[in-house]
Structure formats: structure tokens, C-alpha cells
Amino acid sequence: MTTLLILEGNMPATKAAGNVATSGFVTTLLGLAPDLHLRIASPYAGPVDPDLFAAVDGVVFTGSGEDWSPHAPEAAPQRRAMEAAFAAGRPVWGSCNGMQLAVVVLGGLVAASPNGVEVGMARDTRPTGAGRDHPMMAGRGSGFAAPCIHRDEVRRLPEGAEHIACNAHSPVQAMAYRRGGVDVWGTQYHPELRPADIATYVRTSGLHRGPAAQLGNLAEDLERAHHDPAAATRIGASSEELRLETRARELANWIAHVRARAGTAAGAVAPA
Numbered sequence: 001m002t003t004l005l006i007l008e009g010n011m012p013a014t015k016a017a018g019n020v021a022t023s024g025f026v027t028t029l030l031g032l033a034p035d036l037h038l039r040i041a042s043p044y045a046g047p048v049d050p051d052l053f054a055a056v057d058g059v060v061f062t063g064s065g066e067d068w069s070p071h072a073p074e075a076a077p078q079r080r081a082m083e084a085a086f087a088a089g090r091p092v093w094g095s096c097n098g099m100q101l102a103v104v105v106l107g108g109l110v111a112a113s114p115n116g117v118e119v120g121m122a123r124d125t126r127p128t129g130a131g132r133d134h135p136m137m138a139g140r141g142s143g144f145a146a147p148c149i150h151r152d153e154v155r156r157l158p159e160g161a162e163h164i165a166c167n168a169h170s171p172v173q174a175m176a177y178r179r180g181g182v183d184v185w186g187t188q189y190h191p192e193l194r195p196a197d198i199a200t201y202v203r204t205s206g207l208h209r210g211p212a213a214q215l216g217n218l219a220e221d222l223e224r225a226h227h228d229p230a231a232a233t234r235i236g237a238s239s240e241e242l243r244l245e246t247r248a249r250e251l252a253n254w255i256a257h258v259r260a261r262a263g264t265a266a267g268a269v270a271p272a
Helices: 012-016 022-032 050-054 073-087 097-105 195-205 211-215 218-224 229-234 249-262
Strands: 003-007 037-041 058-061 092-095 109-112 118-127 144-150 152-156 162-166 174-179 182-187
Touching: 003 022, 003 073, 022 037, 022 249, 050 073, 058 073, 058 097, 058 249, 073 092, 073 097, 092 097, 097 109, 097 152, 097 174, 097 182, 118 195, 118 218, 144 195, 182 249, 195 218, 218 229
Parallel strands: 003 037, 003 058, 058 092, 092 182
Antiparallel strands: 109 152, 118 144, 118 162, 162 174, 174 182
16 A cells, blocks of 8 residues: 655644645545555644654645745744655655745745746646656646646756746746655646635635736636636636646656555555
């Protein structure tokens, strides 16, 4: 059995208000691989036991609805958890804030995007030259759309990192790093989320009344896109791109990567 540890990116108070980043991962990961065993911990609620990292095959860092960036003092618990995951030598996945945390811990730079908030779908996202040959992008085409919502972006990759994907809004839409025992894949977009999940964030944040107003009724289109091809087109996606197997292609590839490193196959039992 493959066991993954999912680390919640939100404070307990934010979770209590309904912003629970782990939920999208639980639904999507089990949709891709029902045999996975998932564990959940919250670094903001207290230090994560180092033994927990040793007991799993891979570690997931979720996105975050908190106001601060991964460089901020408030994010120290998350950075310590990332350092512990790296020290344990486990494959790491990071979505949005999770990828940014990895970049900061590895010596890169994250800051607010000069293009403002990217919300809805990360449109026309393209693998780089390195990305076309990277297993994270296996099955992806030359341009695609993926659910996203973020203010900050990677402004400088750590030395030794691979630049995997980009689009016109954010130069680094995906990255990977594997050296010195560290093995991390990450995306700025959210393959674990459905457009309807992004709609919830849009409504609660008020973004649909702010810079995204030019997109029309963004939240409604995001909610309808899965079953309404016209709504999917308006948010910059196709119906095919919103199917679980396509939307979460990078996560499916990462699960295969974790299993290959652990020496397990779907349904196999990992050695104790």
C-alpha cells in the first residue's frame, strides 16, 4: 500500500471558517488511486512528528488561503515541515503555496505577481523544453488550462531546479528539483481542485467583484463549467481538460513516481 501524508496549508481558524485545503487532495487523490492510504497533519496546529515523515511514501503540501507569503515569519511552521520532508528523503508534491514553500526553502524567491491575481484557469500553460521531457508532464499537450487562484508567484527558481511549465501570467507554472536527496515536484496551479472549488474561493474572497470582474460572472461559470461546454469555453478551458484524469494528470504522474521510488505497485503492500 502506498501511504501519503497531506500537510494542510491553512491556520486552524481559517480551516474552521471553511477553507480546508486538504479536502481537494483527498477527493482527487482517491479518485485517481482508490488504494492510497492518506494521512493528514497541520503544521500550523503544532509541529509534525518527524517519525510521521519516515512512515509514509510521499508528502503533499497544499495551497493556502493565508495572507502571508512563504517568506514571512508567520509561515515558519510550514517551512520547518518542508525541511523535515526533505530531510526524510521523501518525494514531495506542492500545489501553489506548497510549491512556493519548496522554492523558498531551497533558496529561491517568491513575490506578488506584477500581473496581479490569476484566478479561474491558468490559461495556455505550456511545458518548457525541459518540461516536455519531464515525467510530471507525461500526457500533457503543448498548451492547456488548469484551475488556479494565486497572488504570489515564483520570481527566481533555486539553483539546480528544473523549469517545467509557464504561461503569460506567471513564468513559473511548474518546477521540479532533485538533488542532494531532495525530490520535489510542484505546480502554481491546482490540479487537485475542480473549477467549482475555485468558484467557492472566488465567492468567499470577493475576487469576482474585483479584478476578475472583466471575466463576467466568473464564479457562476466556474460552477457550471464541468457540465456546460459554453461555460468551460468562457473560463478558457475545454470539457476534456476538466475531466479528473486530464485535470489531475500531474498528480497521477507523481503518484506513479512515488510508487516507483517506494518499489510498490497499485495494490501492493510496502515493506514495514
